[in-house]
Amino acid sequence: MGRVLLLQGNQAVVEGAIAAGVRFYGGYPITPSTEIAEGMAKRLPEVGGKFMQTEDELAGIGTVIGASMGGVKAMTATSGPGFSLKQEMIGLACSAEIPCVIVNVQRVGPATGQPTSPAQGDVMQARWGTHGDHWLIAVSPSSVPECFDLTRRAVALSETYRCPVILLMDEIVGHMRERIELPDSYEHLPVVKRKAPSVPPEEYMAYADTDGSKVPAMAAFGSGYRWHVSGLVHDETGFPKGTPAATKNSQDRLREKLAKNEEDIVKAERYRADDADVVVVAYGGAARTAYDAVDLARGAGIRAGLFRPITIWPFAERAIGELTQKAKCLLVHELNCGQYVREVERAVKGRVPVRLYAKYDNEPATPEQLLAEIRKAAEGIKEGRQ
Amino acid sequence: MKSMEELVNVYFRPGRLPHLWCPGCGNGVILGALLKAIDAEGLEKDNVAIISGIGCSSRASGYVDFNTANTLHGRALPISTGLKMARPDLNVITLSGDGDCSAIGGNHLIHAVRRNVGLTLVVFNNSIYGMTGGQYSPLTPIGSRATTAPYLTIEPSFDILALAQAAGATFTARATTYHVPVLVDVLRKGIRHDGFSIIEVVTGCPTNFGRQNKIGAPALMMEWQKDHAVPRAAWEKLDDEARRGKFPIGVLFERTDEKEYTKAYDEIIERAQAAKKEETA
Numbered sequence: 270m271g272r273v274l275l276l277q278g279n280q281a282v283v284e285g286a287i288a289a290g291v292r293f294y295g296g297y298p299i300t301p302s303t304e305i306a307e308g309m310a311k312r313l314p315e316v317g318g319k320f321m322q323t324e325d326e327l328a329g330i331g332t333v334i335g336a337s338m339g340g341v342k343a344m345t346a347t348s349g350p351g352f353s354l355k356q357e358m359i360g361l362a363c364s365a366e367i368p369c370v371i372v373n374v375q376r377v378g379p380a381t382g383q384p385t386s387p388a389q390g391d392v393m394q395a396r397w398g399t400h401g402d403h404w405l406i407a408v409s410p411s412s413v414p415e416c417f418d419l420t421r422r423a424v425a426l427s428e429t430y431r432c433p434v435i436l437l438m439d440e441i442v443g444h445m446r447e448r449i450e451l452p453d454s455y456e457h458l459p460v461v462k463r464k465a466p467s468v469p470p471e472e473y474m475a476y477a478d479t480d481g482s483k484v485p486a487m488a489a490f491g492s493g494y495r496w497h498v499s500g501l502v503h504d505e506t507g508f509p510k511g512t513p514a515a516t517k518n519s520q521d522r523l524r525e526k527l528a529k530n531e532e533d534i535v536k537a538e539r540y541r542a543d544d545a546d547v548v549v550v551a552y553g554g555a556a557r558t559a560y561d562a563v564d565l566a567r568g569a570g571i572r573a574g575l576f577r578p579i580t581i582w583p584f585a586e587r588a589i590g591e592l593t594q595k596a597k598c599l600l601v602h603e604l605n606c607g608q609y610v611r612e613v614e615r616a617v618k619g620r621v622p623v624r625l626y627a628k629y630d631n632e633p634a635t636p637e638q639l640l641a642e643i644r645k646a647a648e649g650i651k652e653g654r655q
Numbered sequence: 656m657k658s659m660e661e662l663v664n665v666y667f668r669p670g671r672l673p674h675l676w677c678p679g680c681g682n683g684v685i686l687g688a689l690l691k692a693i694d695a696e697g698l699e700k701d702n703v704a705i706i707s708g709i710g711c712s713s714r715a716s717g718y719v720d721f722n723t724a725n726t727l728h729g730r731a732l733p734i735s736t737g738l739k740m741a742r743p744d745l746n747v748i749t750l751s752g753d754g755d756c757s758a759i760g761g762n763h764l765i766h767a768v769r770r771n772v773g774l775t776l777v778v779f780n781n782s783i784y785g786m787t788g789g790q791y792s793p794l795t796p797i798g799s800r801a802t803t804a805p806y807l808t809i810e811p812s813f814d815i816l817a818l819a820q821a822a823g824a825t826f827t828a829r830a831t832t833y834h835v836p837v838l839v840d841v842l843r844k845g846i847r848h849d850g851f852s853i854i855e856v857v858t859g860c861p862t863n864f865g866r867q868n869k870i871g872a873p874a875l876m877m878e879w880q881k882d883h884a885v886p887r888a889a890w891e892k893l894d895d896e897a898r899r900g901k902f903p904i905g906v907l908f909e910r911t912d913e914k915e916y917t918k919a920y921d922e923i924i925e926r927a928q929a930a931k932k933e934e935t936a
Contacts (some may be wrong), residue, residue: 293740293741295733311927314920314923314924314927314928315927315928315930315931317924317928319740319920319924321736321737321740323766324762324763325762327730327733327763328730328733328736328762328763331726331727331730331732331733331734331736331737331763332733332734332736333737334734334737335706335733335734335735335736335737335738335739336737336738336740337737337741338722338724338734338738338741339737339738339740339741339745340741340742341740341741343737357727358730361726361727361730365724490722490738491701491702491704491722491742491744491745492701493701495700495701495720495721495722495723496723497716497717497723497724497725498725498726499717499724499725500725500726500727501725508671508717509717509725
């Protein structure tokens with residue numbers, strides 16, 4: 270049984286969060302993400318959860334981290350300017366390994382930019398926004414149904430790997446209305462629980478890798494396991510440690526806990542890509558143009574396809590590399606001046622040409638505009654030039 | 656009441672000492688008084704969370720055996736608030752310094768006060784940024800010397816309790832590291848208060864404030880506290896002239912006419928669930 274609804278992407282995020290078991294939200298209103306705060310304010314208390322409109326963006330993610338320490342699944346949402354403000358706290362969540370989900374509905378930047386216009390200019394910030402080496406996960410939905418699914422997945426990844434997860438949306442997906450089918454009740458949907466300690470409190474070491482997964486078990490504050498959260502470099506006890514080895518060990522484990530689980534974390538969609546000469550690489554809202562553009566190109570006799578990273582970070586390095594076994598050219602399309610394209614170039618290592626169709630004028634591309642770029646790429650292949 | 660040695664044995668985490676505070680620093684006195692208050696109130700360790708920001712004061716959280724967090728500069732209050740929302744049953748005690756709380760975390764302070772979240776905030780006011788070596792804070796008295804004020808400060812300082820009261824505080828108190836019985840007493844009352852309580856503790860930083868301002872040795876800084884702090888009852892009887900340069904200690908303001916925030920939020924849950932029931936009926 271289910272309900273067929275017409276929802277905005279932002280509203281689908283709210284439903285996904287409720288379904289995933291998120292029971293705390295702290296945040297500050299900002300266009301184009303505000304519908305998420307409004308939806309959470311209405312929905313959370315209905316299911317016994319709590320919503321707070323905080324004094325600023327920093328307090329938004331701060332309350333989320335505090336609630337998560339208390340064992341409650343917690344989320345915040347924002348857009349560019351607020352995402353910049355949340356960066357220090359994202360670093361704390363990386364270092365102290367506090368699960369939380371941060372939604373960024375991207376708009377045109379920098380600064381106040383264009384609040385109601387779509388862009389994907391925060392894709393590198395999502396990876397490197399906070400200072401210092403750090404590892405986190407970012408996922409990017411392209412449709413309203415996927416907003417529901419990926420919000421649940423973001424929560425699950427965050428709880429499983431004890432790291433902040435960025436749900437990297439854009440104004441297109443956030444404000445787009447689409448048909449979505451939701452279950453009447455979320456009770457039967459699987460909900461991921463963070464790993465609880467398997468040892469008694471006196472033996473618990475908050476950051477010990479007890480099962481080889483590199484992900485330490487996390488006790489909720491008030492559960493009888495008393496431990497210490499710190500943003501200072503700490504060893505497996507959780508207490509600050511200043512030695513070179515402690516720093517290196519900590520960085521190594523934080524990196525490896527995601528790297529060794531890449532197969533589980535890194536997901537992508539391939540659309541007509543198997544035999545494609547020209548593979549469009551596009552994510553989030555920009556990918557929506559690509560399905561039609563690929564179909565139009567196929568109709569015109571060009572073997573085109575789409576590779577859509579769903580997990581934006583960690584980067585789908587292996588899958589992108591593998592594309593070059595068949596593809597003769599990759600065409601990266603993104604709504605910025607060209608950011609993700611550099612990652613693609615790194616993975617491709619010059620084996621095939623990588624072209625960029627960058628659009629950064631407040632508006633998404635039309636399928637015809639992208640088709641024109643696909644044509645140029647196909648002609649380039651024919652003429653043997655880039 | 657337990658002796659200090661007993662308190663150390665019960666509440667300090669084994670292996671976490673020595674602490675990093677300088678000789679003569681008052682922070683240990685405050686932490687000791689806090690443990691006395693927690694012990695006297697009969698709180699279970701598992702039900703106490705100590706959340707701190709960044710600075711000398713904030714290192715206190717790591718030494719003691721509770722649910723603890725040494726978070727980010729200025730952000731102890733939002734994190735404490737989130738924890739309290741998740742676990743209203745916990746006694747959440749927030750430790751912060753004058754810079755942490757009134758400068759970089761100033762916005763969070765006024766809003767935590769305004770919401771009346773059930774937190775106990777202890778402000779270690781040593782009038783200076785000690786950890787970074789003696790820069791002036793919003794609580795540094797005007798005319799003081801600091802490493803970033805080599806020609807003396809020209810900024811008036813906050814009265815942080817007056818600030819809190821203007822923001823709608825339901826409990827404010829002050830003590831010094833000289834007046835330990837007063838300190839323990841106001842900490843106990845602050846913990847018991849059902850709402851947000853702010854306790855300012857005037858403490859000495861001989862290394863980074865006393866030395867620069869030629870106040871001198873730790874004992875002299877304690878004497879300064881003794882000479883300048885006036886118990887509230889006596890304070891009430893002083894005229895403006897007699898009050899000049901001095902400050903009151905004890906519980907300065909308390910009211911119980913406002914609901915604690917997480918309890919008020921329970922009413923939101925009730926209203927939302929009643930509305931939902933009506934909608935589906």
